[in-house]
Amino acid sequence: MARKFFVGGNWKCNGTVKSNEELVKVLNAAEVPGTDVVEVVVAPAAVHIPQVLASLRKDFSVAAQNCWVKAGGAFTGELSAEMLADLGLPWVVLGHSERRHIIGESDEFIADKVAYALSKGLGVIYCIGEKLEEREAGNTLDVNARQMKALADKIQDWSKVVVAYEPVWAIGTGKVATPEQAQEVHDAVRKWLADNVSADAAATTRIIYGGSVTAKNCGDLATQPDIDGFLVGGASLKPEFVDIIKSATQSK
Numbered sequence: 001m002a003r004k005f006f007v008g009g010n011w012k013c014n015g016t017v018k019s020n021e022e023l024v025k026v027l028n029a030a031e032v033p034g035t036d037v038v039e040v041v042v043a044p045a046a047v048h049i050p051q052v053l054a055s056l057r058k059d060f061s062v063a064a065q066n067c068w069v070k071a072g073g074a075f076t077g078e079l080s081a082e083m084l085a086d087l088g089l090p091w092v093v094l095g096h097s098e099r100r101h102i103i104g105e106s107d108e109f110i111a112d113k114v115a116y117a118l119s120k121g122l123g124v125i126y127c128i129g130e131k132l133e134e135r136e137a138g139n140t141l142d143v144n145a146r147q148m149k150a151l152a153d154k155i156q157d158w159s160k161v162v163v164a165y166e167p168v169w170a171i172g173t174g175k176v177a178t179p180e181q182a183q184e185v186h187d188a189v190r191k192w193l194a195d196n197v198s199a200d201a202a203a204t205t206r207i208i209y210g211g212s213v214t215a216k217n218c219g220d221l222a223t224q225p226d227i228d229g230f231l232v233g234g235a236s237l238k239p240e241f242v243d244i245i246k247s248a249t250q251s252k
């Protein structure tokens with residue numbers, strides 16, 4: 001079954017009301033392939049979600065960058081999955097490396113968050129990826145398999161999960177993985193799904209790449225057979241995000 005190309009823009013902790021207005025204007029005016037070819041999702045900072053929801057074209061979706069692990073309540077500063085569902089958001093990003101490694105979220109905590117978000121009807125962009133020292137020690141595939149297993153231990157249904165492979169050494173560094181490096185991991189993650197979840201999950205789960213994706217390098221990455229889209233940080237704040245969306249037409 002064909003996997004629809006998926007391009008996410010992770011705006012991280014960036015933006016003002018004014019800069020969002022300008023960025024949304026660019027996105028709204030862009031001529032991009034239709035929703036039969038590419039699914040486009042942007043994740044503004046939480047405080048800006050209502051602004052972007054109200055102003056963004058309706059063929060693009062809005063995601064949150066994080067949510068709490070269980071039902072809301074006395075958890076100061078958190079956002080619950082119920083709140084996101086109530087706003088009508090289809091997606092939430094969970095397990096981003098900045099939350100794993102800067103905030104200190106564990107594999108298990110993230111997997112619990114994913115399971116809870118799925119139970120509330122959200123789709124989840126589940127981020128995985130190795131650090132530089134793990135790659136240099138030859139542990140790349142093991143680290144990614146460990147992060148996949150943490151989630152597989154908690155969920156059965158992968159139909160609303162997009163896996164984002166984001167090698168930590170490539171995030172915000174300008175050091176993009178080569179198409180071959182990314183394809184190797186995407187292929188391994190897909191095989192992991194086939195061996196540990198199901199042939200169907202392996203065939204249908206979108207595995208997208210993130211880490212210094214730009215308008216320049218996205219074309220070669222998009223042609224790799226197991227790269228089903230991108231999760232874009234820095235370049236998603238610029239008009240070049242439109243060119244990255246267009247690379248969907250180069251997908252095999």
Ligand SMILES: O=C(CO)COP(=O)(O)O
Nearest residue numbers: 010171172211212233234
């Ligand atoms: O972390 C990322 C997307 O979630 C990637 O960030 P950059 O595209 O800025 O490297």
